[in-house]
Amino acid sequence: MVHVETAEGDHRVQPTIAGTVNDEHYMARAVAAASSARTVTSPNPWVGAVLVAAGGTYQGATAPPGGPHAEVTALRLAAAAGDSAVGATLYSTLEPCAHHGRTPPCVDAIVAAGVARVVVGVLDPDPHVAGRGVGALEDAGVEVTVGVGAPEVSRQLAPYLKHRRTGRPWVVLKLAASLDGRTAAPDGSSRWITGPAARRDVHRLRAESDAVLVGAGTVRADDPELTAREVAAERQPVRVVLGSAPAGAKVQPALELSGDLGGVLDHLGSLGVVQLLVEGGAGVAHDLHAAGLVDRYVLYLAPAFFGGSDGAPLFRGPGAPTVGDLWRGQVVSVRQLGEDLRVEVAPAGEDRGTGSAAPATDLEAEDLP
Numbered sequence: 001m002v003h004v005e006t007a008e009g010d011h012r013v014q015p016t017i018a019g020t021v022n023d024e025h026y027m028a029r030a031v032a033a034a035s036s037a038r039t040v041t042s043p044n045p046w047v048g049a050v051l052v053a054a055g056g057t058y059q060g061a062t063a064p065p066g067g068p069h070a071e072v073t074a075l076r077l078a079a080a081a082g083d084s085a086v087g088a089t090l091y092s093t094l095e096p097c098a099h100h101g102r103t104p105p106c107v108d109a110i111v112a113a114g115v116a117r118v119v120v121g122v123l124d125p126d127p128h129v130a131g132r133g134v135g136a137l138e139d140a141g142v143e144v145t146v147g148v149g150a151p152e153v154s155r156q157l158a159p160y161l162k163h164r165r166t167g168r169p170w171v172v173l174k175l176a177a178s179l180d181g182r183t184a185a186p187d188g189s190s191r192w193i194t195g196p197a198a199r200r201d202v203h204r205l206r207a208e209s210d211a212v213l214v215g216a217g218t219v220r221a222d223d224p225e226l227t228a229r230e231v232a233a234e235r236q237p238v239r240v241v242l243g244s245a246p247a248g249a250k251v252q253p254a255l256e257l258s259g260d261l262g263g264v265l266d267h268l269g270s271l272g273v274v275q276l277l278v279e280g281g282a283g284v285a286h287d288l289h290a291a292g293l294v295d296r297y298v299l300y301l302a303p304a305f306f307g308g309s310d311g312a313p314l315f316r317g318p319g320a321p322t323v324g325d326l327w328r329g330q331v332v333s334v335r336q337l338g339e340d341l342r343v344e345v346a347p348a349g350e351d352r353g354t355g356s357a358a359p360a361t362d363l364e365a366e367d368l369p
């Protein structure tokens, strides 16, 4: 018998070591299925499910809002293949829902189909669910195991889990800089410091974000459009300016917000912004960083030097007064994109669901000429 500690601190018992290995395998498949839904489900979670039935396995991912959830898609695929889900095991990255939203409760469909066992990655912190999905399944006599693959699922669903726990979006701060840490020349020009592969990656980040934010200084200097253009985007992020943007700015129509940054995040969260991409400039980057409001730093570093101290820094404003006050993070990944480096950093000490203090560093070359 194996005891598993889940992301939610729950403890369940798994039947056998062999069963655990199978569970991990099918949960990994559910995670892979969920990744296909990453850019289409927000503000709903991007969930994957795998149904292991007598006649085969069937996998689903959450459809755009109003469409079926991952579990229901897997059940429908089995039914369409003429397979029965009676006695089957269903793997779902997130706790199935038990409430009527835009779709009926998944637990009703699971129970009605005769599924014998449900294996869940993490419990859903959404107040509408929060253990009620698992409770309803158990009340109906379905065996439930929670916590399989929880570290991977928690990483995949981190923006959603933060949004539902705190009401605030997951904040990704993206900046492009020369290797000597400059983000613009003394004359204010900053296009382009990095190459096409890095810029395409930024468009991918925009496509998976619900909103993109810049400061009014960046609107004045660069007049950016902030749309996801270089990737196949199912939808465009809401564009947000801190301060005001002129009527003719390319960022328009934009949401113009001002005031306390925590309040700005609360407001965006209440609008259903699950992931917020912040694209500078240096003043906004400083203020968010100083307030400890950044969840991920994504730096694109070109192998170039401005070679002086008169260009714009990554952060404009007072920094650590002494080396003992240095802000330290942990590397999430380092990748090469064309000629540039992409470095992703998380705040140190953040529980990234790895269950270990070691950073998951992934050094690989992408888009090499």
Ligand SMILES: NC(=O)c1ccc[n+]([C@@H]2O[C@H](COP(=O)([O-])OP(=O)(O)OC[C@H]3O[C@@H](n4cnc5c(N)ncnc54)[C@H](OP(=O)(O)O)[C@@H]3O)[C@@H](O)[C@H]2O)c1
Pocket (backbone or CB within 6 Å): 174, 175, 176, 177, 182, 183, 184, 188, 189, 190, 193, 214, 215, 216, 217, 218, 219, 221, 222, 242, 243, 244, 257, 258, 259, 260, 261, 279, 280, 281, 282, 283, 284, 285, 287, 312, 316
């Ligand atoms: N390399 C890169 O990745 C990158 C990315 C973006 C920008 N840049 C460069 O960075 C430079 C612009 O940076 P910056 O530091 O000058 O400007 P910024 O950070 O883009 O904007 C700062 C301005 O935003 C407004 N603002 C900020 N916080 C606010 C709040 N809480 N409430 C209301 N308004 C708020 C204020 O506008 P008002 O002044 O109107 O009050 C403030 O002066 C440009 O040279 C641009 O090219 C580089």
